[in-house]
Amino acid sequence: MQNKSRPVGALLTVFLVATAFVVGFSFPGNHFQSTSDSLWTPLWSQVVGSSARGSTIDASSLKPVELYAEVLSRLQDEYIEDINDDRAQEMTYAAIRSMLHQLNDPYTRFMSPKEFKDFNSDNQGHFAGIGATLTMTEIPALAAKAGDGTSPPIICPVCGNVLSDTKHYRVAIVDTIANSPAQKAGLQSNDFILSVDSKITDGLTISEATDLIRGVEGTEVTLMIARKGIEKPIEVKITRARIEIPAVEWKMLDNNIGYIHLKQFNEKTVEQMKLALGEFNTKNVDGVLLDLRNDPGGLLSECVKVSGMFLPEDKKIIVSTKSRSGKSSPVEREPGDRPIYTKPLVVLVNKGSASASEILSGALKDYGRAQIVGESTFGKALVQTVIRVGDPASPAAMAVTTAHYYTPNGHDVGKIGLPPDIEVKLDEGVLKISESDNQAKEALRILKEKIAGK
Numbered sequence: 161m162q163n164k165s166r167p168v169g170a171l172l173t174v175f176l177v178a179t180a181f182v183v184g185f186s187f188p189g190n191h192f193q194s195t196s197d198s199l200w201t202p203l204w205s206q207v208v209g210s211s212a213r214g215s216t217i218d219a220s221s222l223k224p225v226e227l228y229a230e231v232l233s234r235l236q237d238e239y240i241e242d243i244n245d246d247r248a249q250e251m252t253y254a255a256i257r258s259m260l261h262q263l264n265d266p267y268t269r270f271m272s273p274k275e276f277k278d279f280n281s282d283n284q285g286h287f288a289g290i291g292a293t294l295t296m297t298e299i300p301a302l303a304a305k306a307g308d309g310t311s312p313p314i315i316c317p318v319c320g321n322v323l324s325d326t327k328h329y330r331v332a333i334v335d336t337i338a339n340s341p342a343q344k345a346g347l348q349s350n351d352f353i354l355s356v357d358s359k360i361t362d363g364l365t366i367s368e369a370t371d372l373i374r375g376v377e378g379t380e381v382t383l384m385i386a387r388k389g390i391e392k393p394i395e396v397k398i399t400r401a402r403i404e405i406p407a408v409e410w411k412m413l414d415n416n417i418g419y420i421h422l423k424q425f426n427e428k429t430v431e432q433m434k435l436a437l438g439e440f441n442t443k444n445v446d447g448v449l450l451d452l453r454n455d456p457g458g459l460l461s462e463c464v465k466v467s468g469m470f471l472p473e474d475k476k477i478i479v480s481t482k483s484r485s486g487k488s489s490p491v492e493r494e495p496g497d498r499p500i501y502t503k504p505l506v507v508l509v510n511k512g513s514a515s516a517s518e519i520l521s522g523a524l525k526d527y528g529r530a531q532i533v534g535e536s537t538f539g540k541a542l543v544q545t546v547i548r549v550g551d552p553a554s555p556a557a558m559a560v561t562t563a564h565y566y567t568p569n570g571h572d573v574g575k576i577g578l579p580p581d582i583e584v585k586l587d588e589g590v591l592k593i594s595e596s597d598n599q600a601k602e603a604l605r606i607l608k609e610k611i612a613g614k
Contacts, residue, residue: 228255253556257365260558266296266329267542268561269365273550276557278374279367289374290381291340291403292347293424293456294366295514295538296329330354331361331369334512335423335454337403345398349454349512352386354393375400408432410439417607418445419595422466425458425516430465437469437501446611447504449603453534453593457515460491467523468497470505475527479519480570481543481563488566504610505530506603509580510593514538518578522567525581531610532580533603541565541574582606 232251236243243251256270271279278287333351336343353361356372364372373381377400385394407429410420418440422429440448457463467478477490507521507530518537524530543563548555564574571578587598594600 256558257368261363265561266365267540267544267559269367269559271367271557271559272371273554273556275367275371276548276555278370279557287374287405288377288402289370289400290342290345290347290398291337291401292342292373293334293336293454294353294370295332295334295456295512296366297332297350297352299330331364331366334456337405337423340403341398341401345396347383347385347396347398348387350388353383354386355384357382377402408436410436412443412445413449413595413604415608416443416446417604417611418443418448419451420448421451422455422517422520424455425460425462425466427459427462429458429462433466433469434500441501445503447506447607448501449506449508449595449600449607450530451508451593451595451600452513452517452521453508453510453599454512455514455517456512457517457519457540460516460519463516463519464491464493465497467520468493469500470502470524470529471499471527472502472529473498475523475529475568477568478523479568480566482566483543483563489563504607506607506610507532508599508603509534509537509578510586510599511535511538511577513578514540515542518573519565519567522571522573522578525578526567526569526571531582531606532578533582533606534580534584534599535586536577536579536583537573539574539577541572 232248235251236248253270253272260268260270331353333342333347333349333353335349336347353369353373355361356369359372361369361372373383375381380397380399383396383398385396387394405424405426405428407424407426408420408422410418413419418436420433420436422433437448464478471478471493476492478493480488480490482488505524507524509517509521509532513521513534514537518540521530521532521537525532541564542561543565544559545562547558547560549558550556564572566572567578582602584599584602586593590597595604
């Protein structure tokens with residue numbers, strides 16, 4: 161067979177891939193994540209800003225791109241089946257995902273145009289799905305040694321790499337939204353999602369797993385769930401519905417105390433926090449219990465604004481970031497931003513408190529504004545930059561880890577998470593956190609002492 165070539169197509173591919181890295185914008189962490197948590201440009205309103213960056217491209221840096229373009233072109237010419245544009249695009253997506261997998265970072269991920277659109281919908285506070293917050297939880301990888309009878313190595317279904325000698329992550333549930341299909345179906349915090357409609361989730365990113373779970377309102381999805389204490393996986397069938405994500409819930413408790421459950425930092429968070437604190441000020445509450453448990457984070461700009469609602473005006477630095485160059489960059493509250501609530505405050509955190517919620521609790525702790533009660537937080541101290549790639553009319557995107565963040569006193573949350581001032585582990589058997597569980601009861605006891613001036 162005569163070999164054919166596509167020099168124009170190859171050069172075009174090289175040009176598009178290279179220029180895709182020139183312009184990007186940032187966001188604070190995730191939900192899958194948003195990690196939710198770009199501190200370069202406060203962005204929590206989804207994508208409120210963009211920043212242009214120069215890119216140095218020389219001949220050597222283009223060699224991998226040229227190789228990919230050559231392989232794709234040869235396949236399109238020689239493969240036994242036709243590789244049309246749609247299939248070539250899916251192959252390109254798979255190649256990018258495999259490339260990012262080599263970084264061994266579960267938070268650096270690729271989003272197809274549809275996934276990027278869903279990502280934006282999350283930050284706007286609504287989507288169609290089951291109503292569960294997901295995360296990536298590290299689990300021990302199985303190592304195979306020749307002849308010793310151990311389990312075979314774990315193979316990534318996307319790239320085919322053996323995962324035995326690397327960190328291995330599995331998609332897990334952080335929490336379910338009140339009255340959502342996930343909650344009604346009995347899904348619980350720390351459940352592992354093994355498969356979605358028979359597709360194994362090992363090796364998938366949060367974005368990929370989320371894309372499988374979401375769908376048309378009214379359709380059914382089947383999850384295979386692994387749960388601690390249950391020997392065999394559980395099959396759960398759930399009907400998808402339109403999910404409105406509550407950013408903040410609040411109410412009055414006994415003893416003239418206000419309770420705020422801040423669930424995530426999306427575009428609605430600042431507005432709803434202002435309503436909650438305004439109501440508490442009107443009622444002249446004596447103290448507030450701020451519950452950040454299982455808050456996966458979200459938009460950094462919203463987090464910075466919420467921090468300013470509690471901190472004195474002279475406490476300007478909310479968090480700092482450090483890139484691989486070692487350069488430290490402070491993220492400050494907006495000029496003229498004044499506190500809304502100044503009375504006693506106690507904050508609840510747990511292992512599900514991540515990203516932007518760690519930034520908020522870290523600032524409140526370091527400045528002595530509030531006591532932190534509960535368990536050490538998740539430890540997602542990563543700054544991520546969202547880079548649009550592809551067609552500007554329907555862009556794909558990459559969420560790329562670009563820096564670590566530190567609390568005002570220089571604490572690296574990524575090492576061990578943010579330790580509480582007072583550690584209280586949740587009682588065994590308590591599956592749903594509320595203001596009546598043992599952690600909240602202890603926090604309320606401390607808050608009453610602060611109110612009493614002790």
